[in-house]
Amino acid sequence: MSVSAPVPTAVVTGASRGFGHAIAAALxxxxxxxxxxxxxxxxxxxVRDELGEGFTPVAADATDETLAHDLIREHHPRLxxxxxxxxxxxxxxxxxxxxxxxxxxxxxxxxxxxxxxAALREPLAPGSVxxxxxxxxxxxxxxxxxxxxxxxxxxxxxREYAADESRRAGLDIRFVALFPKLTPAxxxxxxxxxxxxxxxxxxxxxxxxxxxxxxxPDQVAKTVVELAADPDSAPEYLLTxxxxxxxx
Numbered sequence: 600m601s602v603s604a605p606v607p608t609a610v611v612t613g614a615s616r617g618f619g620h621a622i623a624a625a626l627x628x629x630x631x632x633x634x635x636x637x638x639x640x641x642x643x644x645x646v647r648d649e650l651g652e653g654f655t656p657v658a659a660d661a662t663d664e665t666l667a668h669d670l671i672r673e674h675h676p677r678l679x680x681x682x683x684x685x686x687x688x689x690x691x692x693x694x695x696x697x698x699x700x701x702x703x704x705x706x707x708x709x710x711x712x713x714x715x716x717a718a719l720r721e722p723l724a725p726g727s728v729x730x731x732x733x734x735x736x737x738x739x740x741x742x743x744x745x746x747x748x749x750x751x752x753x754x755x756x757x758r759e760y761a762a763d764e765s766r767r768a769g770l771d772i773r774f775v776a777l778f779p780k781l782t783p784a785x786x787x788x789x790x791x792x793x794x795x796x797x798x799x800x801x802x803x804x805x806x807x808x809x810x811x812x813x814x815x816p817d818q819v820a821k822t823v824v825e826l827a828a829d830p831d832s833a834p835e836y837l838l839t840x841x842x843x844x845x846x847x
Contacts, residue, residue, distance in 0.1 A: 608632045608676045609827075612661040612710060613683035614654075615642035617785035618732065621816035622680050622823050627653040629824055634674050636661050636683065661710040667717035678827050679718060681711045681754075682732040686787045687744035689794040695745045703750035711754045715761045718772060725771035728827045731758050735780040735837065743794050751778075755835070762834060775826055778846070779838040782814040783807050812840030 609626050613619035614635030623633045627650045634655045637643050643656035655674075659666050661683040670676075684707035688699035711731050718729050736744065737751035758776040765772040781795075782788040783803075796806035807813065822843045826832045833845035 606630065606632050607678070608634065608674045609678035609680060610634045610636065610670060610674065610676045610714075611680040611682060612636045612714070613732075614656075615639055615646055617787065618779065618816050618819045619680070619682040620646060621820040622682065623654060624650055625817070625820035625824050626678075627651070631678070632674075634670060634676065636666075636670075662706065662713055664713050664717070667714045668721065671717055671721045671723065675724065677724060677727045679714055679723070679727075679729045680732070680823060681714050681730065683707070683710045684732075684787075686790060687741075687747035689743050689790060690745070691743060692745070700745035702745065703747045704753075707747075708750045708753050708757075711757055715757055715774070719761060719764055719768075719770065722768075722770050723772050726773075726830075727771075728773045728775065729758075729761070730823055730827065731755075731774065731776045733758075733776050733778050735778050738778055738837070741791075743798060744791065758834065773830065773832075774834065775832060776835045777819070777822065777826075777838055777843075778836065779819055780814050780840070781810060782840075783810070784813060784815050810840075814838055814840045818842070 609631050611619050611623045611633055614623045615637035623635050626633050632653050636657045636659055640658035643658055647654050647656045685702055687703055731754050733754045734751040736748040737755055741748040755776050758774045762774040783792045792806055793803055796803045819838055835846040836843040837846055
């Protein structure tokens with residue numbers, strides 16, 4: 600009598616909208632159970648209604664250390680997609696306060712640190728994958744978004760540090776960082792596009808023309824699914840509308 604293999608589980612943070620929503624949908628479609636985390640319970644219920652029983656909503660703060668450890672112990676995920684974050688305060692540096700400038704350090708970077716630390720300390724099972732969502736801003740800067748670029752650049756270092764610790768401890772956990780290019784296809788990106796168009800003195804459509812081909816959430820999701828299944832993938836990828844490109 601044959602015994603079917605257990606259905607794999609992934610945890611996706613920031614799963615209620617944008618890239619996180621698309622990633623959760625792609626993983627469920629590929630046969631993976633997804634535990635989706637976001638602060639907004641109503642939005643998560645809508646995702647559950649859309650995706651069905653393959654999606655388990657968890658309305659919580661993704662920076663919570665206890666949450667990270669508890670969900671890893673309960674669900675034994677083989678994939679973590681660390682996508683949660685907050686929109687940056689869009690203003691030039693001299694119009695920022697320290698509170699607005701540091702906003703993304705306390706959300707985006709802190710949650711990536713929290714889950715990466717938990718992945719190493721529990722640890723995740725050998726062969727597991729942690730995908731850290733950074734930003735193209737980490738590579739090129741972002742003068743209208745305060746400390747956003749620096750917060751995302753630190754996620755890049757965090758991936759490198761964690762991969763080294765995984766090797767040193769023989770954990771066989773793979774860490775991958777993704778750097779999506781600015782896109783109007785998400786709420787965060789749309790606001791940034793409007794801000795940068797105004798800064799350059801052009802209309803939104805003209806600015807978007809300069810971003811063609813536009814990166815879509817579905818492209819990001821497809822990349823995550825493919826990289827999670829590829830043990831020979833590179834550790835870092837720039838994501839653009841033409842597809843992923845491994846960074847040197």
